Amino acid sequence: MATASGSTRPATTFDISLTINGETREIAVAPWTTLLDLLRERLDLTGTKKGCDHGQCGACTVLVNGVRVNSCLTLAVMKDGAEITTVEGLAGLAHREGTNTLHPIQEAFVEHDAFQCGYCTPGQLCSSVGLMNEGHAKTRDEIREAMSGNICRCGAYTNIVDAIEEVMGAAR
Structure with a gap:
């Protein structure tokens, strides 16, 4: 839709600022744009997957x-000024911590074969980092419960928990 000035920017947009994977971006978004659609469709950060689009699969x-959030349920305008980390940015978190490799959870997922088809893996990885940031899950059962919002259709749950447990143990 064109505005009166002849631009192709929708008539109703809001200018927001987000720091995405360490890079500050100034973006005009329609008020109904989800964070997921902004990341995938406007910013080409396609690692984040659209699964159910109802906040049920993770x-x-x-x-x-x-903090971990379901980006399909989050309006981009509500996160003005926020720091967003996608799966593409996890290695950047490790780099900021002094390493130049994958994030430890990414390495552990590879080591423990914690993915099969890989579709859920970006969400599982981000959720794992969020879980560790929260610091509440201490046991395998607590990890399983805290990760219950992330569905793996291939059933790699045991390996995912193994990977998280390893990284949590190394961090202690």
């Missing part, structure tokens, strides 16, 4: 200010 999980 494939779209990203970190907002270090």
Whole structure:
């Protein structure tokens, strides 16, 4: 839709600022744009997956200010000023911590074969980092419960928990 000035920007947009994977971006968004659609369709960060689009599968999980959220249920305008980390940015978190490799959870997922088809993996990885940031899950049962919002249709749950447990143990 064109505005009166002849631009192709929708008539009703809001200018927001997001720091995405360490890079500050100034973006005009329509008020109904989800964070998921902004990331995938406008910013080409396609690692975050659109699964159910109803907040029930966890494939779209990203970190907002270090906290895991379902990006399909989050309006982008509500996160103005926030720091967003997608699966593409996890290695950047490790780099900021002094390494130049994958994030430890990414390495552990590879080591423990914690993915099969890989579709849920970006959401599982971001959720795992969020879970560790929260610091509440201490046991395998607590990890399983805290990760219950992330569905793996291939059934790699045991390996996912093994990977999280390893990284949590190394961090202690």
